[in-house]
Amino acid sequence: MKISTQLLTWGLMTLLYGCATDEGPSNSAGETNFRIDKISTLKPVTIRLPEEFNAQNPSNPNSGRNDALFLPRLGGNAAVVAATSVPELLQLRLVATDLVAALVQLPELNPVSVTLQVSPPKTAFGNVVVRTLEEAGYGLQRVQDDAGLNYLSYKKRVAETDAGPINDYEIAVGVVRVQREYVNNEKGIYPSSLMSVSGTRLGPDVELAEDIFVEQGGADVFISGIDLPGQDTEVPKIKEVSVNDYDETPVDRRTAQRQVFEQARRRNSLADLGNAAIDLNEFERLRRAVLIFNDNQTRLMGVGNKQAVRLLVREFEVGDVYEITACTDADGSNDSALARGIRVEEEFIGHGVPVQSLLIAPCRRADFRHPTDNSPSPVEIVHHRPLVNL
Numbered sequence: 001m002k003i004s005t006q007l008l009t010w011g012l013m014t015l016l017y018g019c020a021t022d023e024g025p026s027n028s029a030g031e032t033n034f035r036i037d038k039i040s041t042l043k044p045v046t047i048r049l050p051e052e053f054n055a056q057n058p059s060n061p062n063s064g065r066n067d068a069l070f071l072p073r074l075g076g077n078a079a080v081v082a083a084t085s086v087p088e089l090l091q092l093r094l095v096a097t098d099l100v101a102a103l104v105q106l107p108e109l110n111p112v113s114v115t116l117q118v119s120p121p122k123t124a125f126g127n128v129v130v131r132t133l134e135e136a137g138y139g140l141q142r143v144q145d146d147a148g149l150n151y152l153s154y155k156k157r158v159a160e161t162d163a164g165p166i167n168d169y170e171i172a173v174g175v176v177r178v179q180r181e182y183v184n185n186e187k188g189i190y191p192s193s194l195m196s197v198s199g200t201r202l203g204p205d206v207e208l209a210e211d212i213f214v215e216q217g218g219a220d221v222f223i224s225g226i227d228l229p230g231q232d233t234e235v236p237k238i239k240e241v242s243v244n245d246y247d248e249t250p251v252d253r254r255t256a257q258r259q260v261f262e263q264a265r266r267r268n269s270l271a272d273l274g275n276a277a278i279d280l281n282e283f284e285r286l287r288r289a290v291l292i293f294n295d296n297q298t299r300l301m302g303v304g305n306k307q308a309v310r311l312l313v314r315e316f317e318v319g320d321v322y323e324i325t326a327c328t329d330a331d332g333s334n335d336s337a338l339a340r341g342i343r344v345e346e347e348f349i350g351h352g353v354p355v356q357s358l359l360i361a362p363c364r365r366a367d368f369r370h371p372t373d374n375s376p377s378p379v380e381i382v383h384h385r386p387l388v389n390l
Contacts, residue, residue, distance in 0.1 A: 072130040075120050075142055084124040091189040092125050094212055096132040097257055098191070099171045099178045101209040104136050104264040106200050107355060109150075109173055111137035111265070112346040116173060117148030125156050129171060136261045150174050166192060175199040187248075188216035194227040194238065207267055209260045210241055217248025266342055278321055278359055283384035287312070291344065291379040296336050299343045306347065312383055313351040320357055322348060325380040327363030338363060344379050 067081045070089045081089065103109050118140050121127045133140065133152070141148065150173050157168040167189075170179040176199035183192045190213050197206060206226055213222070225238040289312060291305040301309075312322065326341025341360045348358055 070124075070128050070131060072121065072127060072140075073134055074140075075118075076127050076130070077121055077123075080122065080124050081127050089124065089128065091184065092128040093132065093257070094189055095167075095169050095180075095182060096125075096129045096171075097212060097260055098195075098209060099169065099180065100129070100132045100136050101260050101264040102178045102195060102197065102206045103171065103173065103176070104261055105206045105267055106176060106197075108200060109176060110349060110355075111139075112349045113352075114150060115139040115141055117141045117143045117146075117151045119143060119145065119152075123156070125169070126154060129154050132257065135257050137265070172199075185218065185220070187218035187220075188213070190216075190218070190220060190243065191222045191224070194223060194225045196227045196229055198229055207264075209264065212255055212260065214241065214243050214247050215249040215254045216243070217245050218243045219245055262339070265346075266339070280321070280323065280359075280384055282387055283321060284387055286315070286383045286385050288383070289381045291381065293340055293379070299339060301343065301347060305344075309344070309347050309351065309381075312381060313348065313353060315383065316353060316357075317385065319386045321359055321384040322353065322357060323359045323361055323382040323384060325361040325382075340379055344381065 065086050067078065070081050070093065071078060104111060108114075116133060116138050118130055118133075120142070121130050129152075130140070143151070146153070153172045155168075155170040157170075159166045159168060164183065166181050166183055168179065168181050170177060172178075177197070179196040180191055181193035182189050191210065195206075195208060208224055208226075210222075210224055220243045221240050222243070223238055224241050289308045291301070291308060293305070294300070294302065324341050324344050326344065327337040338360075345358050345360060349355060
């Protein structure tokens with residue numbers, strides 16, 4: 001059976017464009033023309049990858065490099081960063097993220113209430129450390145010498161050992177120091193020692209952000225734990241972390257630096273709350289305020305919510321407690337609501353309220369919220385005062 005060329009054309013066009021056709025006038029050869037109506041216009045589509053992808057492209061690590069990702073927003077040394085390869089910069093950022101995530105969890109170095117003094121960085125590691133501290137939320141004061149109670153210093157040492165070259169990195173803020181050794185291989189950089197934390201008694205409560213190393217993949221094992229040199233404490237808890245080839249995560253899906261620090265701040269807040277033994281039966285309820293956020297994902301408080309917190313803080317006295325209830329969800333569990341509660345806690349800390357005076361209430365089930373209700377949960381703040389102070 002002979003199939004008309006026009007029918008084949010009609011079928012192909014319908015398949016490609018998904019449009020209707022009808023018969024038009026015949027041509028000079030007596031063949032029927034088919035008119036194609038409403039042909040879709042083909043438009044190029046631009047796929048936008050995360051900004052860090054160009055800096056993490058292992059197939060061509062120096063293509064499309066973006067040095068701004070590793071430079072401090074103010075006062076960086078662009079020449080030093082430009083002279084450093086992208087793979088090395090990425091490894092330095094992993095190290096800085098690991099060490100700074102530990103600092104964030106120390107109450108005396110809470111980014112909300114601490115300003116660091118920093119000198120202009122002169123090395124690639126220094127530039128990456130300062131940028132990482134900015135990403136962690138620290139306020140930075142630029143100084144030309146080592147002036148300041150919270151002056152930042154950092155070191156990188158290379159040792160030749162029987163196990164091969166070992167890189168030793170250290171970050172110090174005042175008397176607090178975090179230090180760890182790392183090794184390099186063809187896959188990336190990995191810890192090769194416990195993390196040493198000195199200058200604080202709260203080191204054992206630090207949780208290490210080691211998933212960022214596992215995401216590189218490979219076939220190796222590294223040790224994990226906190227070491228407190230010079231302190232009379234119990235034996236450090238040590239565990240082994242296995243890294244496998246199947247752990248390798250596409251570069252554009254690896255844990256973002258800001259996510260690591262958000263988790264560290266959350267652990268810090270929840271640890272403080274877990275250690276607080278507050279019996280509200282011994283307090284009198286003074287006043288209550290309700291904060292409303294614009295949407296479920298935002299951490300921006302807005303002018304009105306900030307003003308409400310300021311008014312509450314004006315009435316603060318030593319011994320008072322602010323109870324923050326952020327999660328009143330239908331299922332009694334909401335991570336984004338808890339994040340807003342921690343954001344409110346940080347606002348109080350920024351006004352000078354001690355952590356011991358802040359209590360985030362556990363997430364509770366709310367009967368008045370329908371399971372499909374995705375509107376932002378209100379954040380309730382109740383100001384309590386000890387009965388003995390009334």
